[in-house]
Amino acid sequence: MSYPFLKGHGTENDFVLLPDRDGSVHGELPADRVRALCDRRAGLGADGVLRVIRTAVVEERDVRASRNHREDEDLPEWFMDYRNADGGIAEMCGNGIRVFALHLYDEGLVPADEPVRIGTRSGVKTVTRDGELFSADLGVATILGETKVSVGDRSWPAVHVDLGNPHAVVMVDDLAEAGPLLEEPAYDVRVYPDGVNVEFVVRRGPDHVAMRVHERGSGETRSCGTGACAAAVATAPPGPGRWRVDVPGGTLQVSRDAAGHVFLTGPAVLVARGQTDL
Structure with a gap:
């Protein structure tokens, strides 16, 4: 199986991005695939993997289960499914969410002149763009x-x-x-x-x-x-x-x-x- 990828970084904290909007490409995203992608000698090399997927596809469970989620809060369209280089699931990545937001902006998946709300396992985060800089509200x-x-x-x-x-x-x-x-x-x-x-x-x-x-x-x-x-x-x-x-x-x-x-x-x-x- 061949599938698309992107490579990006935030202050040299680097990531492989996997577009998988409807969840049909990577399924549960096996840990061995994450490890293969992140391998710096036999793979693409990265500190982690960011899967770009719609929140509805992950059944909203990862956002709603977060301690930072408010029950009255509308869920965003996009979810950052972040995995560490060893294949383990992680809650949040501050550098990764800026790279994730850049991809959404570049692909026209969110309005270019508005802040973007992104679902994570640490709750919903809002990212604002100002030229080449991105600011993420990480909560308390x-x-x-x-x-x-x-x-x-x-x-x-x-x-x-x-x-x-x-x-x-x-x-x-x-x-x-x-x-x-x-x-x-x-x-x-x-x-x-x-x-x-x-x-x-x-x-x-x-x-x-x-x-x-x-x-x-x-x-x-x-x-x-x-x-x-x-x-x-x-x-x-x-x-x-x-x-x-x-x-x-x-x-x-x-x-x-x-x-x-x-x-x-x-x-x-x-x-x-x-x-x-x-």
């Missing part, structure tokens, strides 16, 4: 207390942040302290039974941090959008604000409004399209 970030993360024989306290997906934010003096991050950091599985994204963060200024991230199911990546938001809110005082977050793949802007909603702003780029039988 919740700080759930302190936990611990270890790499080899080193351990650090970490802030547990929920952005619809789980994060452990570690403050370090130097990003090199995390080592090569070739293996997953150790964490408390009672706190994170489904795994966790671990951010190692250094402060560059009052409203400026830099970070490295080990993403569950993908390893160290060049950027993590929800991770950038988690790093910003974990290192800032409560209330509205705006922060710069440097990642290996570029720079992201994070802001929080008076209602507590966190917004992620950054670029999105589509670099290739074609057919594959992986």
Whole structure:
């Protein structure tokens, strides 16, 4: 079977997009297909897969089951079916949703001059476009207390942040302290039974941090959008604000409004399209 694909990235956090509007191409999207696509030596290479599918096809279950879904909220037409590179299902991807929105705009699937609402397993998110930059309302970030993360024989306290997906934010003096991050950091599985994204963060200024991230199911990546938001809110005082977050793949802007909603702003780029039988 041959099927279409696109390749894109947000601050070098890269994805394979699979257009599958009515769900007839990939069915349940087997994990081995996701792994084959994401393989950087034998596949197309990516940190994850974004399937572009209508919400009605997934029977609305993934959106309505989200803790962020309001029962009185109309569901959007499009659903971002996100999978990590290891084939595992994930709730949300801050960089991926900007790439997903760019595809919808480019294909004329949504009005070019209006914000687009996108269904995710973390609820409905709204993305606004301003030229080459996209801003995603990721909802309210919740700080759930302190936990611990270890790499080899080193351990650090970490802030547990929920952005619809789980994060452990570690403050370090130097990003090199995390080592090569070739293996997953150790964490408390009672706190994170489904795994966790671990951010190692250094402060560059009052409203400026830099970070490295080990993403569950993908390893160290060049950027993590929800991770950038988690790093910003974990290192800032409560209330509205705006922060710069440097990642290996570029720079992201994070802001929080008076209602507590966190917004992620950054670029999105589509670099290739074609057919594959992986």
